Amino acid sequence: MFHVLIIGAGTMGKIHNQAFALMKDVKVVGVVDSNHDNKWMDGQVFSSFEQALETMNQIDVVDICVPTPFHLEYVKKAADAKLNIICEKPLARSVEEGQAIINYCKEKNVKLFVAHVLRFFPEYVQAKALIDSGTIGKIGVARTSRAGSFPQGLNDWYSDYQSSGGVILDMVIHDIDFLRWCFGEVERVYAKGTLGEGYEKLDYALITMRFKNGVIAHLEGSWAHSSFSMKFEFSGLTGVIAYDSAKDKPIELHAHTNDAGLGGVAVPESPLQTNPYYRELRHFLDCLKKEIDPLVSAEDALIAVKIALSAIESIRTSQPKWLD
Amino acid sequence: MRIKVGIVSFAHIHVVSYAEALKRIEGVELVGIMEEDRIRGPKYSEWFETKLFTNINDLLMQDLDAVIVTSENVHHKEHVIASASAGKHVLCEKPISVSIQDAQEMIDICKANQVLLQTAFPVRFNSSIIRAKEMIENGQLGKIIAVKGTNRGQCPGNWFVDVNKSGGGAVLDHTVHVTDILRWILGAEVKTVYAEVDNVFTNNLIDDSGILTMQFANGVFASLDCSWSRNATYPIWGDITLEIIGSKGTLSVDAFNQKLNVYTNKSGYNHSFWGDDMDEQLLRDFINSIQAGKEEASITGEDGLRALEVALAAYESSNDKAVITLKFH
Numbered sequence: 142m143f144h145v146l147i148i149g150a151g152t153m154g155k156i157h158n159q160a161f162a163l164m165k166d167v168k169v170v171g172v173v174d175s176n177h178d179n180k181w182m183d184g185q186v187f188s189s190f191e192q193a194l195e196t197m198n199q200i201d202v203v204d205i206c207v208p209t210p211f212h213l214e215y216v217k218k219a220a221d222a223k224l225n226i227i228c229e230k231p232l233a234r235s236v237e238e239g240q241a242i243i244n245y246c247k248e249k250n251v252k253l254f255v256a257h258v259l260r261f262f263p264e265y266v267q268a269k270a271l272i273d274s275g276t277i278g279k280i281g282v283a284r285t286s287r288a289g290s291f292p293q294g295l296n297d298w299y300s301d302y303q304s305s306g307g308v309i310l311d312m313v314i315h316d317i318d319f320l321r322w323c324f325g326e327v328e329r330v331y332a333k334g335t336l337g338e339g340y341e342k343l344d345y346a347l348i349t350m351r352f353k354n355g356v357i358a359h360l361e362g363s364w365a366h367s368s369f370s371m372k373f374e375f376s377g378l379t380g381v382i383a384y385d386s387a388k389d390k391p392i393e394l395h396a397h398t399n400d401a402g403l404g405g406v407a408v409p410e411s412p413l414q415t416n417p418y419y420r421e422l423r424h425f426l427d428c429l430k431k432e433i434d435p436l437v438s439a440e441d442a443l444i445a446v447k448i449a450l451s452a453i454e455s456i457r458t459s460q461p462k463w464l465d
Numbered sequence: 466m467r468i469k470v471g472i473v474s475f476a477h478i479h480v481v482s483y484a485e486a487l488k489r490i491e492g493v494e495l496v497g498i499m500e501e502d503r504i505r506g507p508k509y510s511e512w513f514e515t516k517l518f519t520n521i522n523d524l525l526m527q528d529l530d531a532v533i534v535t536s537e538n539v540h541h542k543e544h545v546i547a548s549a550s551a552g553k554h555v556l557c558e559k560p561i562s563v564s565i566q567d568a569q570e571m572i573d574i575c576k577a578n579q580v581l582l583q584t585a586f587p588v589r590f591n592s593s594i595i596r597a598k599e600m601i602e603n604g605q606l607g608k609i610i611a612v613k614g615t616n617r618g619q620c621p622g623n624w625f626v627d628v629n630k631s632g633g634g635a636v637l638d639h640t641v642h643v644t645d646i647l648r649w650i651l652g653a654e655v656k657t658v659y660a661e662v663d664n665v666f667t668n669n670l671i672d673d674s675g676i677l678t679m680q681f682a683n684g685v686f687a688s689l690d691c692s693w694s695r696n697a698t699y700p701i702w703g704d705i706t707l708e709i710i711g712s713k714g715t716l717s718v719d720a721f722n723q724k725l726n727v728y729t730n731k732s733g734y735n736h737s738f739w740g741d742d743m744d745e746q747l748l749r750d751f752i753n754s755i756q757a758g759k760e761e762a763s764i765t766g767e768d769g770l771r772a773l774e775v776a777l778a779a780y781e782s783s784n785d786k787a788v789i790t791l792k793f794h
């Protein structure tokens with residue numbers, strides 16, 4: 142039995158809790174959240190990590206779902222208590238902090254899993270498998286897009302770019318990690334973006350990356366759209382693999398809001414027996430159980446942070462940025 | 466006023482569509498074509514029931530008002546200059562030329578001879594692009610922040626992949642359309658260009674893939690995928706898409722997405738386009754400008770030159786791995 146303590150009862154904490162609830166060998170023992178209005182787990186909400194440690198006699202895994210700038214603080218607390226850690230992406234707000242997180246976990250000899258969930262989305266997994274098996278030959282150009290409306294977080298922390306890192310560090314990092322999984326290391330990156338400057342509740346970025354293996358990648362990140370979509374397109378010597386969640390929809394509800402059948406919004410879904418968050422968390426727990434390495438390492442997560450921050454630096458300097 | 470037109474060369478793939486459009490426009494006569502190629506010449510003069518000349522001067526000696534130049538890119542200069550010097554208005558296929566100096570010379574000589582020089586940018590006549598421009602001008606998107614564009618296609622092969630005739634591959638071929646549209650829609654010039662360019666999709670030694678990033682003088686940034694990255698059985702030959710980000714909303718344009726989905730045993734899945742014919746509108750516009758005695762074409766030689774500068778800057782950027790500031794600024 143895994144006894145999991147979730148840190149942060151916001152959007153991600155809730156999604157993780159729902160996934161854990163489906164696992165027979167997992168018990169979520171509680172949630173730590175500094176904000177008491179924000180509770181969805183009666184009686185099991187703790188206002189501090191220390192309070193949770195004192196109250197609960199068994200905790201095996203700490204699952205960190207607080208805003209990015211607090212990841213380091215909770216990693217340290219969990220590692221000090223010799224507890225294994227799952228941490229939401231991005232690993233940290235800066236490379237230094239990310240490195241500190243990794244070093245601390247090594248020092249204290251606890252496992253650290255970073256939730257780069259795209260590696261558990263079947264559409265992405267399958268695209269990589271097709272690429273790897275040579276279905277479309279050598280890849281020339283890869284395109285990804287991740288677009289949605291401006292995220293809502295507690296106290297609007299996403300609007301504070303010092304905290305969230307904006308659309309690049311928070312959203313595009315998913316695609317950065319996925320592309321690195323497919324194509325290896327990045328040589329240089331060039332980007333343009335708003336960096337949240339001048340526009341309220343809007344961020345947008347266009348990034349070009351050149352991989353060491355020659356692949357040219359183009360990434361769009363948007364908190365400027367009114368509905369969510371994710372897309373990719375790989376062009377190879379002998380074919381193209383493309384996916385667009387806004388077009389490739391297996392089920393979509395259009396509920397009438399009045400008798401004339403007007404109004405209402407379309408709600409698309411992609412039903413699966415187990416969702417990608419379940420698959421991700423299941424994998425991390427299996428890694429603990431079987432003492433094997435995860436599909437995505439903490440080092441992978443740190444490099445993704447490094448690339449995302451390089452893109453942000455490229456925007457600031459208007460120059461391409463080489464990764465070392 | 467009846468307008469008499471000649472066509473110089475059937476080298477470019479767009480010319481058949483232009484010639485067919487000409488036939489549909491009332492008051493226009495296709496007087497003859499110039500084609501040196503011994504297969505193409507007889508084929509197209511017969512197809513369009515018009516006279517064949519194997520020398521441009523023989524064509525230019527005919528009673529002509531205008532010439533459409535659709536030769537290989539490197540020959541645009543000599544053909545445009547010869548036509549202008551003979552006092553003919555010119556519609557020149559894109560890219561206007563392969564070098565900035567050549568394009569400038571073409572522009573100057575057309576001006577000196579008081580003939581129109583129009584760059585063939587048919588996408589300005591695509592109805593969805595026109596509608597997008599309208600929406601932006603109406604303020605429906607608020608302030609424009611960024612544009613993500615694509616103009617991907619299949620490798621055209623032929624002389625297009627011979628740099629001695631084309632002057633460049635996908636970047637030259639496919640950068641100019643979207644660059645022109647962006648300049649037109651945004652009413653601003655490109656200030657800087659960054660590009661990653663490569664050769665992946667063809668065995669020829671020519672650029673066939675590229676991602677450009679442009680910074681416009683009005684603060685808008687844009688990216689463009691100009692790659693010949695569609696494989697041979699891809700359902701559509703080419704595309705123009707624009708994802709336009711504004712402070713009040715976003716606008717997605719897929720200019721050729723007025724299509725039927727056609728599935729056949731013979732050729733799998735294909736698109737069949739049913740939207741307006743932008744080539745015909747381009748030619749009607751050119752003919753109208755002549756008839757109206759306009760002093761300037763609606764899409765000028767300078768427009769062609771500005772777009773060419775961006776494509777050439779993309780090569781320079783990719784070579785130097787650096788951001789290029791356009792000299793025009």
Ligand SMILES: NC(=O)c1ccc[n+]([C@@H]2O[C@H](COP(=O)([O-])OP(=O)(O)OC[C@H]3O[C@@H](n4cnc5c(N)ncnc54)[C@H](O)[C@@H]3O)[C@@H](O)[C@H]2O)c1
Binds near residue numbers: 154173211231293
């Ligand atoms: N993998 C994904 O798809 C995905 C999606 C969204 C967010 N995230 C990541 O998950 C993390 C959390 O994001 P979210 O959208 O759930 O945020 P959120 O604002 O919805 O929730 C954060 C919660 O943490 C609590 N909190 C804030 N500071 C705290 C502190 N110091 N101590 C204890 N509790 C604190 C808040 O009260 C809130 O309930 C971020 O790192 C984010 O980047 C990942």
